[in-house]
Amino acid sequence: MSGTTYRLGDRVRVTYEGIIDKVDESDPHRFGFRVGQHGADYFRTDDGAIRHELVTDADWPPAPGDVWRDRNGARWMAITLAPCECGDDCEDGDVGLTSEFGARYPGNLQLLRAVRYYGPFRLEVPGRLRVEREGKR
Structure with missing residues (x-):
């Protein structure tokens, strides 16, 4: 290490x-x-x-439009979910992750599973929403 x-x-x-x-x-x-x-x-x-x-990562959790890399280097896109897309897993948010190899983790509870299975994640490219939000600080 x-x-x-x-x-x-x-x-x-x-x-x-x-x-x-x-x-x-x-x-x-x-x-x-x-x-x-x-x-x-x-x-x-x-x-x-x-x-x-x-x-x-210090930038966790994902914001829509972010591009993340998992521990194996695979790319993941943070997406905005439709209200009916994640059911109970969206209780605290409406962001999900989808990978370049087809894995999909919709909603906050699923994001915790993604971290467990594929983490740690590192932010590769911040999405527009994150850039705008951080620009207002």
Whole structure:
């Protein structure tokens, strides 16, 4: 994993191995942990005691018109769904992903499945809606 870089806002999963160097006597569920020579707040991506992986890109979730790449490099287009297209899965939104190889994940619950099966995704080309929305910030 040496050489991996992340951006502010990326969601990552971090697993590390180290030594418990303090147990709180008043609360045994609380402990101090030492990982190599590094503190607990910052980690180096080239530290062998720390495993890390990107979960979702800082630009997630998709906006209509975005083009995304999955972990294998396949392209995915973010699309606007018709109200009847995703049923209960659209409870929080009306955006879906469709891949260059024919996979389709309509609605928010399905987007979570897409991340599980094909993620992490990285934004390749922002769609017009995202560009307009970010231009107003």
